[in-house]
Amino acid sequence: MDEIVGNVQDALTRVTRMGAEYADARIQAYEYELIVYDKNRVSDYSYSTTRGVGFRVFYAGRQGYASTTATDKQSLVEAALQALKNAKAIAAASKPSGPTADSAIGKDTAESSYKVDPFTVPEEDKIGLLRKAVETALAVDGVVSAIARFGAQKDRRIIVSSDGGLVRVSSVTTGLSLAAVARSEKGLEIVGDSWSRVSGWEYVSSLDVDSLSAETARLSVEASRASVPRSGRYTVVLEPEVVGLLMHEALGHASEGDLVVAGASILRGRLGERLAGEHVTVVDDGLHPDGYYVPYDDEGVRKGKTVVIEKGVLRRYLAGRAEAAVLGQDPTGNSRVMNYKSPILVRQTNYYIEPGDWKPEEIMEEAGNAIYVTAKGSKGGEVDPAAGTFTFSVGISWELEKGERKRPLRGVTLSGMILDVLKSIRAVGSDLKVKTSVFGGCGKNGQLVRVGDGGPHLLVENLVIGGR
Amino acid sequence: MPSSESIDVERLIGYAIREGAGEVEVTLTHTRSTVVQAKNNIIDRSVTSETTLLGVRVSVGRKTGGAGGEISTMGQAKKIVDKAIKIARSAQEDPYWPGFNPNVGIASESVELYDKRTASVSVDELVGLLRDQIALLGDSKVVASEASLRVSTGYTIYASVHGGPVREEATSAAYTIEAKPHGGEGGYVDWYLKRRLETGRIEDTTRRAARRALDSGRAKPAGDLKGHVIFESGEAASIIMTILVPAISAYNVQQGRSPLAGRLGEQVLSERLTVVDDPFMPYETGSAVFDDEGHPTSRKSVFSRGVLETFLYDHYTASREGRESTGNGFRRAPWSSPSPAPTNLDVRVEGSKPTLEEAVSSVDEGLLVVSTIGSWLSNPVSGQINSTVTLGYIVRGGSIEEPVKSIALGGNFYEAFKSGVAGGASDKRCLFGVCSPSIIVEGISMAGAKR
Numbered sequence: 001m002d003e004i005v006g007n008v009q010d011a012l013t014r015v016t017r018m019g020a021e022y023a024d025a026r027i028q029a030y031e032y033e034l035i036v037y038d039k040n041r042v043s044d045y046s047y048s049t050t051r052g053v054g055f056r057v058f059y060a061g062r063q064g065y066a067s068t069t070a071t072d073k074q075s076l077v078e079a080a081l082q083a084l085k086n087a088k089a090i091a092a093a094s095k096p097s098g099p100t101a102d103s104a105i106g107k108d109t110a111e112s113s114y115k116v117d118p119f120t121v122p123e124e125d126k127i128g129l130l131r132k133a134v135e136t137a138l139a140v141d142g143v144v145s146a147i148a149r150f151g152a153q154k155d156r157r158i159i160v161s162s163d164g165g166l167v168r169v170s171s172v173t174t175g176l177s178l179a180a181v182a183r184s185e186k187g188l189e190i191v192g193d194s195w196s197r198v199s200g201w202e203y204v205s206s207l208d209v210d211s212l213s214a215e216t217a218r219l220s221v222e223a224s225r226a227s228v229p230r231s232g233r234y235t236v237v238l239e240p241e242v243v244g245l246l247m248h249e250a251l252g253h254a255s256e257g258d259l260v261v262a263g264a265s266i267l268r269g270r271l272g273e274r275l276a277g278e279h280v281t282v283v284d285d286g287l288h289p290d291g292y293y294v295p296y297d298d299e300g301v302r303k304g305k306t307v308v309i310e311k312g313v314l315r316r317y318l319a320g321r322a323e324a325a326v327l328g329q330d331p332t333g334n335s336r337v338m339n340y341k342s343p344i345l346v347r348q349t350n351y352y353i354e355p356g357d358w359k360p361e362e363i364m365e366e367a368g369n370a371i372y373v374t375a376k377g378s379k380g381g382e383v384d385p386a387a388g389t390f391t392f393s394v395g396i397s398w399e400l401e402k403g404e405r406k407r408p409l410r411g412v413t414l415s416g417m418i419l420d421v422l423k424s425i426r427a428v429g430s431d432l433k434v435k436t437s438v439f440g441g442c443g444k445n446g447q448l449v450r451v452g453d454g455g456p457h458l459l460v461e462n463l464v465i466g467g468r
Numbered sequence: 469m470p471s472s473e474s475i476d477v478e479r480l481i482g483y484a485i486r487e488g489a490g491e492v493e494v495t496l497t498h499t500r501s502t503v504v505q506a507k508n509n510i511i512d513r514s515v516t517s518e519t520t521l522l523g524v525r526v527s528v529g530r531k532t533g534g535a536g537g538e539i540s541t542m543g544q545a546k547k548i549v550d551k552a553i554k555i556a557r558s559a560q561e562d563p564y565w566p567g568f569n570p571n572v573g574i575a576s577e578s579v580e581l582y583d584k585r586t587a588s589v590s591v592d593e594l595v596g597l598l599r600d601q602i603a604l605l606g607d608s609k610v611v612a613s614e615a616s617l618r619v620s621t622g623y624t625i626y627a628s629v630h631g632g633p634v635r636e637e638a639t640s641a642a643y644t645i646e647a648k649p650h651g652g653e654g655g656y657v658d659w660y661l662k663r664r665l666e667t668g669r670i671e672d673t674t675r676r677a678a679r680r681a682l683d684s685g686r687a688k689p690a691g692d693l694k695g696h697v698i699f700e701s702g703e704a705a706s707i708i709m710t711i712l713v714p715a716i717s718a719y720n721v722q723q724g725r726s727p728l729a730g731r732l733g734e735q736v737l738s739e740r741l742t743v744v745d746d747p748f749m750p751y752e753t754g755s756a757v758f759d760d761e762g763h764p765t766s767r768k769s770v771f772s773r774g775v776l777e778t779f780l781y782d783h784y785t786a787s788r789e790g791r792e793s794t795g796n797g798f799r800r801a802p803w804s805s806p807s808p809a810p811t812n813l814d815v816r817v818e819g820s821k822p823t824l825e826e827a828v829s830s831v832d833e834g835l836l837v838v839s840t841i842g843s844w845l846s847n848p849v850s851g852q853i854n855s856t857v858t859l860g861y862i863v864r865g866g867s868i869e870e871p872v873k874s875i876a877l878g879g880n881f882y883e884a885f886k887s888g889v890a891g892g893a894s895d896k897r898c899l900f901g902v903c904s905p906s907i908i909v910e911g912i913s914m915a916g917a918k919r
Binding site: 036038039040041042043044045046047048049050051052061062063064065066067068069070082085086087089090122123124127131144145147181183187188189190228231232258261262263264266341343379380381382383384386387389390391392393410411413415416417445464466 | 516534692
């Protein structure tokens with residue numbers, strides 16, 4: 001990849017000489033491996049690779065994008081010129097929108113650390129791990145099916161800009177997931193869990209697969225026998241993974257600057273407004289050790305820890321360079337792309353609520369009669385950021401009586417308005433957990449990017465639970 | 469831009485065999501796309517991209533492996549073949565491995581997949597069309613907070629040691645608009661997705677988005693509601709796609725993950741519902757003349773008057789039951805294993821009224837659901853519905869009344885769609901493989917956010 005940086009820089013210079021105000025490029029080499037072990041066989045073992053260069057050119061405030069998989073000098077220049085042509089086609093049809101590229105990016109190289117490259121590990125070792133996970137799950141009475149996946153990713157990116165910026169970012173991520181299906185007299189139910197980290201094979205191989213698998217399987221059996229709760233409003237205790245979903249979906253998306261600029265966020269015009277109690281601080285952190293690795297965004301802007309809500313008050317939006325200029329704030333390093341050919345969008349990195357003072361057991365005791373909600377078996381969530389409405393499917397949950405777990409529940413969904421929920425957070429736990437995944441991520445405008453999210457246990461009042 | 473024409477799939481198959489593959493199948497796709505995007509009524513981005521994807525799957529004995537990615541030269545393609553063989557050699561034996569699909573060919577029935585005008589539309593024309601949509605909003609007190617118009621053209625080639633190459637050219641056009649009331653809250657997202665660009669349909673989409681955005685601005689959270697739920701066509705398609713599509717996959721049935729296992733010949737859905745897998749619907753995105761295994765596609769009845777007649781099979785699942793594939797082997801990516809999926813799952817409601825308004829006229833009390841979030845979070849294993857209404861209309865005395873929002877829908881799909889189907893309309897819409905009209909059901913809980 002490094003060998004083409006000079007040619008990419010030349011192509012950027014060419015378009016700026018032809019009138020472009022600013023141009024940048026993303027060079028990417030990406031590898032992904034997925035192994036699926038389904039009940040009694042390897043149902044899929046595949047490897048894929050992506051490699052190319054994507055150009056973005058600003059002309060009269062408009063952005064044109066074009067990309068190429070060929071890396072010879074002529075192909076690079078042609079792609080840059082196509083991006084310029086695209087920008088000009090828009091500029092001719094609409095009014096300029098003002099400055100969008102403001103501050104210069106620097107030069108740096110950032111690499112995540114790992115010990116064992118997962119792509120060099122013998123295939124039999126990876127399959128053996130999955131077989132063990134599936135066989136352990138199937139040995140649990142009541143489990144009728146189990147599926148395990150191994151995923152590994154190597155992502156190398158170089159961001160080059162027309163004002164001299166040159167940033168290299170590379171990371172390796174590995175993970176394991178397991179889903180178990182159990183059957184009882186009440187029907188089938190599925191519970192899944194996954195464990196991923198920005199790390200090499202050493203992370204996955206250190207997992208206690210037997211106990212993680214047995215626990216997931218046991219929960220699927222319990223879930224298959226559980227009842228669906230009656231829909232209504234409840235006091236709930238949310239475990240950290242559910243808090244991550246809540247923060248990412250319900251608040252995180254609404255704080256994305258491109259949606260704010262477009263008027264498509266409930267948080268527009270609310271900077272400085274109190275949205276939650278003093279015990280609530282929410283951040284987007286590109287370098288949390290258990291989250292995804294984003295030391296720089298795909299514009300080459302350094303990503304640190306962005307405080308979105310500070311002690312209950314909305315302080316800042318997530319913004320790329322274009323949105324920052326409109327919003328009158330600094331870029332926060334949140335411009336990201338799925339791959340080299342995708343257009344820049346404002347995305348979260350690792351979004352979580354900072355820990356508070358309550359021990360988890362104190363939260364349970366304080367909750368009294370409530371519902372304890374976990375994410376095991378959750379399929380994720382969705383939000384309408386303009387209205388602030390959200391919904392998630394969560395995993396197996398429990399009725400709490402005097403703070404003690406009693407009857408299991410399944411088919412639980414959470415929904416509501418984020419601004420109501422933030423005000424209803426009564427207690428914030430001290431046990432922060434952040435999680436990422438090599439199997440999925442966050443989808444927006446057809447682009448999937450890896451993210452992390454999390455938080456500590458929360459006690460929330462008056463939350464809408466959907467069931468029967 | 470590199471040319472994918474330089475990739476010779478038959479040479480690749482020969483290379484794979486020489487390198488030690490027992491069987492080999494190759495999929496080559498080439499796509500050229502242009503998209504223009506607008507924010508707040510201003511067109512601010514244009515993106516062109518050209519992608520050539522190669523997928524290679526090989527077997528070595530009863531062991532299989534796949535590799536793939538973006539390529540531009542035969543040298544890169546051969547490296548992918550090498551990787552696929554390496555994976556297959558080290559993979560575990562599959563006791564049920566039947567080999568790759570032996571029946572490679574094209575369906576005897578033809579279908580329109582390619583539109584010349586869509587294939588040749590220029591960036592300038594797309595910009596003009598998007599600008600026209602924004603102009604349509606001009607007098608309607610709404611703004612396009614986000615809008616996007618995309619056209620693609622390309623082809624898919626499949627070949628294996630058993631036959632081919634077969635080739636299919638196709639185009640596609642996608643339009644999405646998020647309209648918002650000027651300076652107000654709320655908004656509405658609408659879309660158009662077909663294999664050809666239809667200006668009139670795109671304009672209809674814009675007008676509907678504008679009307680609904682205004683309604684959204686005055687929608688109020690409702691309390692708990694009772695009565696029928698009328699899923700508008702797109703919402704009905706979304707629920708069916710999430711819950712029913714995985715359940716009719718023969719693979720999920722064989723692996724113990726479908727609630728429909730062992731229920732062939734049973735009354736699973738309402739007698740009013742007939743569901744046909746139809747790959748020959750003109751210009752629909754699920755239409756195809758061969759599936760991702762190169763097997764000819766075919767039309768088949770999945771539910772006849774609610775009775776389950778067949779599951780969907782790829783070659784692997786069909787072989788396990790000693791039968792022929794139904795031509796429903798589709799892949800997540802060209803290098804992935806196939807699994808059964810529908811082409812266009814065409815849902816028909818007996819006794820449907822010509823329009824949604826006429827269908828609703830028979831409903832005394834209920835909710836017309838036109839926009840939701842989270843319906844894809846419903847549970848295909850248990851049939852549990854999960855969906856939150858972001859825009860709906862109260863139905864009272866047979867007429868569509870005030871707009872409402874923030875209502876959580878719950879209940880079991882199989883109970884509601886077996887005994888609760890009360891009618892439908894003829895306003896069919898297709899969403900990622902499911903074409904459904906609006907459907908009226910009872911037995912769905914509606915929990916409101918209003919205190």
